[in-house]
Amino acid sequence: MSINRRSFMVSSLALTGATVLGAPAVLGQAKPRVVVIGGGAGGTTAAKYIAKDSQGAIAVTLVEENDSYQTCFHSNLYIGGFKPYEAIVHKYDALAKNHGITLAHTRATAIDRDKKEVVLASGQRLPYDRLVVSPGIDLKYDSVPGWSKEAEEAMPHGWKPGKQTRLIKEKLDKVPNGGVIVMVAPPNPYRCPPGPYERASMFAHVLKATGRKDARIIILDPKDKFSKQGVFQPDWEKRYGTMIEWIGPGVNDGIKSVDPATNTVVTGFETYKNCAFVNVIPAQMAGAIAQQAGLAPAGGFCAIDAASMKSTVDPNIFVLGDASIAGAMPKSAFSANSQAKVAAMVIRGELTGARTFPARYTNTCWSLVDTDDAIKVGGRYEPKDGKIAEVEGFISKPGETDEVRKATQEENMSWYAGIIADMFS
Amino acid sequence: MRKQLATIMRTSSRAALAGAALAALTAASSAKAGGDRALGEYLSAECTTCHQVSGRQDGRIPSIVGWPEDQFVAVIESYRDKHRDNPIMQTIAGRLTNEEVAALASYFGSLKPVR
Numbered sequence: 001m002s003i004n005r006r007s008f009m010v011s012s013l014a015l016t017g018a019t020v021l022g023a024p025a026v027l028g029q030a031k032p033r034v035v036v037i038g039g040g041a042g043g044t045t046a047a048k049y050i051a052k053d054s055q056g057a058i059a060v061t062l063v064e065e066n067d068s069y070q071t072c073f074h075s076n077l078y079i080g081g082f083k084p085y086e087a088i089v090h091k092y093d094a095l096a097k098n099h100g101i102t103l104a105h106t107r108a109t110a111i112d113r114d115k116k117e118v119v120l121a122s123g124q125r126l127p128y129d130r131l132v133v134s135p136g137i138d139l140k141y142d143s144v145p146g147w148s149k150e151a152e153e154a155m156p157h158g159w160k161p162g163k164q165t166r167l168i169k170e171k172l173d174k175v176p177n178g179g180v181i182v183m184v185a186p187p188n189p190y191r192c193p194p195g196p197y198e199r200a201s202m203f204a205h206v207l208k209a210t211g212r213k214d215a216r217i218i219i220l221d222p223k224d225k226f227s228k229q230g231v232f233q234p235d236w237e238k239r240y241g242t243m244i245e246w247i248g249p250g251v252n253d254g255i256k257s258v259d260p261a262t263n264t265v266v267t268g269f270e271t272y273k274n275c276a277f278v279n280v281i282p283a284q285m286a287g288a289i290a291q292q293a294g295l296a297p298a299g300g301f302c303a304i305d306a307a308s309m310k311s312t313v314d315p316n317i318f319v320l321g322d323a324s325i326a327g328a329m330p331k332s333a334f335s336a337n338s339q340a341k342v343a344a345m346v347i348r349g350e351l352t353g354a355r356t357f358p359a360r361y362t363n364t365c366w367s368l369v370d371t372d373d374a375i376k377v378g379g380r381y382e383p384k385d386g387k388i389a390e391v392e393g394f395i396s397k398p399g400e401t402d403e404v405r406k407a408t409q410e411e412n413m414s415w416y417a418g419i420i421a422d423m424f425s
Numbered sequence: 426m427r428k429q430l431a432t433i434m435r436t437s438s439r440a441a442l443a444g445a446a447l448a449a450l451t452a453a454s455s456a457k458a459g460g461d462r463a464l465g466e467y468l469s470a471e472c473t474t475c476h477q478v479s480g481r482q483d484g485r486i487p488s489i490v491g492w493p494e495d496q497f498v499a500v501i502e503s504y505r506d507k508h509r510d511n512p513i514m515q516t517i518a519g520r521l522t523n524e525e526v527a528a529l530a531s532y533f534g535s536l537k538p539v540r
Contacts, residue, residue: 049470053466334474337474338470338471338474341470341471345467345470355463355467357464357467357468360471360520362471362474362516362517364513376512376513378512378513378516379516380516380517380519380520391520392516392519392520393516394512394513394515394516407485410484410485411484411485411486411513413483413484413485414475414482414483414484414485414486415474415475415486417477417483417484418473418474418475418476418477418483418486419474419475421477421478421479421481421483422473422474422477422478425479
């Protein structure tokens with residue numbers, strides 16, 4: 001655990017009451033304090049925008065265990081050989097340097113909502129006036145019979161960045177020609193709706209590019225349909241022939257069990273033995289701390305107010321990104337970034353009296369299918385009848401020209417540079 | 426900046442049409458320059474997930490920093506009117522009021538690219 005020098009200074013300021021702001025919510029207090037839990041797309045964006053736009057009037061602490069962020073978004077491009085791993089790793093340092101954010105590289109173990117304090121692994125407590133909770137997802141290790149935390153190396157999920165992502169690539173690289181990869185796809189709701197299908201595309205791309213044209217990828221899905229299905233499937237056929245086979249619940253009749261020791265997957269329809277590798281992407285839930293704090297029901301996600309991203313159970317807490325129930329918005333980095341900006345605006349309004357505006361949200365999800373062939377889906381969202389509703393959307397069309405698909409991939413790569421700059425600089 | 430703006434003009438798949446339309450739009454623009462900068466700063470958060478506020482351009486997505494306000498307004502309106510064909514920009518622009526477009530033009534126009 002490390003709290004840097006700035007943290008100490010903030011504490012000292014709070015004790016001496018050196019600065020008094022005319023803030024409506026915290027009148028008479030030294031400086032309003034915002035603590036952000038989670039350094040992903042939601043948390044970093046919220047921390048940055050609160051600190052940047054308040055110009056030092058709000059003390060912001062970002063609690064994140066890791067000293068670098070490995071993006072889930074574009075991790076499939078690493079798997080597909082389109083990016084080196086280093087290209088999806090980013091440091092937090094500029095947030096402290098450029099915006100005065102205190103970085104606490106430790107784990108938040110609990111939220112004391114009565115005292116408005118975050119408890120750190122060291123036992124230290126961080127008081128807050130407003131708390132942003134952006135912990136991402138946790139995996140439901142008991143959602144696939146036979147699979148477990150202990151089995152995640154034998155049958156990796158690759159749905160949290162880091163070692164698991166690398167493991168997926170290592171196993172992909174060892175698949176023999178003629179080998180069968182089975183992907184167990186997750187039920188809704190889950191992080192990155194098109195992600196499993198982009199990943200299957202990347203598997204096929206790598207196998208084809210390395211001469212393993214007789215390998216197969218079988219996706220066993222508990223869902224009747226999936227994101228961008230109407231575009232993915234014709235593209236798979238065009239690019240990869242019969243290499244990728246998607247089998248929905250009407251045919252697979254459910255995943256009955258997996259056996260990590262023998263790489264076997266049993267469905268109600270068929271048993272797949274001696275798979276070259278099995279990628280289990282399990283059911284998901286809000287990050288543990290959100291559940292422990294009572295912001296989400298056990299095994300579930302966090303209800304929020306659509307106009308502010310404020311938790312419906314605690315007006316001092318905002319929940320962002322994958323951990324939240326954000327209506328029509330998918331669980332994506334773009335969504336989390338957009339939600340964070342609304343929360344940051346509301347928080348500044350409450351703590352410093354800054355001007356506020358009606359909430360509006362945007363999202364776009366790009367997926368790479370093959371070299372110079374990307375597709376996208378997205379939309380614009382606003383609060384409506386208590387939920388975040390889509391007001392306008394778009395999706396790539398099957399049969400678009402090569403020129404359009406290439407431009408979409410160029411946009412995808414350019415967006416990545418944009419959101420990273422937005423989060424980390 | 427002018428070079429980047431020129432590039433955007435050129436890369437439109439309907440550049441000729443857009444070019445003609447732009448002249449008319451600029452002349453009869455309903456979203457006047459000189460908008461509400463604070464509103465523009467808030468709305469800009471919708472843009473900066475893709476367009477870098479520093480003015481840096483990495484790849485296809487252009488810098489939108491430091492443009493003359495009337496030209497910024499004209500480009501947004503050409504997406505709003507679907508003379509330009511990027512669906513993301515059409516969706517973003519389609520929901521902006523004239524006041525909001527002017528506000529964004531004012532905000533981004535006031536920024537200088539970081540060198």
